[in-house]
Amino acid sequence: xxxxxxxxxxxxxxxxxxxxxxxxxxxxxxxxxxxxxxxxxxxxxxxxxxxxxxxxxxxxxxxxxxxxxxxxxxxxxxxxxxxxxxxxxxxxxxxxxxxxxxxxxxxxxxxxx
Amino acid sequence: xxxxxxxxxxxxxxxxxxxxxxxxxxxxxxxxxxxxxxxxxxxxxxxxxxxxxxxxxxxxxxxxxxxxxxxxxxxxxxxxxxxxxxxxxxxxxxxxxxxxxxxxxxxxxxx
Numbered sequence: 001x002x003x004x005x006x007x008x009x010x011x012x013x014x015x016x017x018x019x020x021x022x023x024x025x026x027x028x029x030x031x032x033x034x035x036x037x038x039x040x041x042x043x044x045x046x047x048x049x050x051x052x053x054x055x056x057x058x059x060x061x062x063x064x065x066x067x068x069x070x071x072x073x074x075x076x077x078x079x080x081x082x083x084x085x086x087x088x089x090x091x092x093x094x095x096x097x098x099x100x101x102x103x104x105x106x107x108x109x110x111x112x113x
Numbered sequence: 114x115x116x117x118x119x120x121x122x123x124x125x126x127x128x129x130x131x132x133x134x135x136x137x138x139x140x141x142x143x144x145x146x147x148x149x150x151x152x153x154x155x156x157x158x159x160x161x162x163x164x165x166x167x168x169x170x171x172x173x174x175x176x177x178x179x180x181x182x183x184x185x186x187x188x189x190x191x192x193x194x195x196x197x198x199x200x201x202x203x204x205x206x207x208x209x210x211x212x213x214x215x216x217x218x219x220x221x222x223x224x
Contacts, residue, residue: 033211042216058211098144098206099164104156
């Protein structure tokens with residue numbers, strides 16, 4: 001079945017450590033996206049990539065980094081520079097976002113301990 | 114930063130009640146408006162994509178309308194059921210960039 005897979009579902013990180021969240025899709029979608037959700041907030045865009053080897057910052061990119069070496073994969077690294085990393089992270093992919101919308105992963109909940 | 118507003122933030126209805134929510138979005142550079150349903154512990158699921166002013170879409174007991182000139186969309190649920198309990202997200206689409214989401218309306222339906 002085609003879909004988008006995020007792993008792990010739950011992740012605990014010690015303060016000062018970097019951590020990488022995985023997002024893989026087998027839908028042959030060109031574009032991939034990372035969003036963050038906090039309680040009472042909507043989905044806020046961290047980074048997106050419309051093509052392999054290219055990506056753009058979203059509204060809250062500080063403290064995060066991404067790579068897009070393969071079409072199928074768009075990992076997100078939460079660095080120690082991110083001041084408030086505890087949140088729910090959602091990955092999505094699309095053929096063309098504006099017209100077709102997204103297929104979403106099931107999310108990763110990151111907690112800093 | 115473009116803003117998408119949804120209201121109310123949350124509401125609680127009884128089984129059988131009909132309800133509606135609002136999504137407001139910028140009226141310029143409009144390409145499409147998306148509605149998603151997000152149930153707890155699941156991925157958001159697409160409900161509707163709306164592109165034309167005056168569009169009306171329907172899926173079972175759920176329908177949506179679109180007014181691009183004034184920048185709003187309504188989502189209606191007729192005869193709410195407990196399984197309709199979820200967060201309903203709207204997202205504004207512009208050409209060539211990511212979707213912009215509202216904060217969502219969380220619906221709780223009691224039996």
